[in-house]
Amino acid sequence: MNTPTTLTPYPYTHPTSCSSAMTVPGLVTDARGDVVRLSLVRAVEALCGQPWDIAREQCDVVAYVDDGYPSDENECACGQTGLRHLHTVRSRATGRELEPIGSSCIDHFGSAEMLDQARRLRCMHEMRAIAATRVLSLTRRGRTPSATTGAMVLTGRRELARRHLLTAYELGGIVSAEEYERLSYAYGRRTPASASEQAWVDERMSQLTEWALASS
Helix, strand or coil: CCCCCCCCCCCCECCECCCCCCECCCEEECCCCCEEEHHHHHHHHHHHCCCHHHHCCCEEEEEEEEEEEEECCCCCCCCCCCEEEEEEEEECCCCCEEEEECHHHHHHCCCHHHHHHHHHHHHHHHHHHHHCCCCCCCCCCEEEECCCCCCEEEECCCCCCHHHHHHHHHHCCCCCHHHHHHHHHHHHCCCCCCHHHHHHHHHHHHHHHHHHHHCC
């Protein structure tokens, strides 16, 4: 017969206000000195079957949904409502999942890897959304005189951000460090690209579009 997991409680303390020294309801200070909602702590402990300071090191972000706008119907495991960006967290120890988790609560896990996982999932969602309707764009194509200074300035919409390029490189959509550096340079350049440079960027953006769609 399996013995139920018993959590060893950590003596969480309630944070105090610097000015009034009054306790803040629903918040606790954990072993690392981080102020966290007790409801999140208890939810993650139940997910993993371990005290918070162990449990939060045993989780991964495995899914992401952009609900389009903040909604009071989206309630984080911590009790906060009004979420737009919804994450699912999975315990490596138990295989169980907890959702939704808001972006700020992902920060409370104190895991750089979880932050990277959340960023990759969000970036892939964004790239697929763009690619579904048009070819991904990297460089602004037009240049027009500034109305105030007369200087030539870049115009047009840049659809990808540097975080998208980094994610594509990490996940294999950009196949080499050299290619990643060339695209990063193209992203940041402030002068017009040559015809051959622009043709290369256009080709790579077309390939990256196909990769993003195939990764869905």
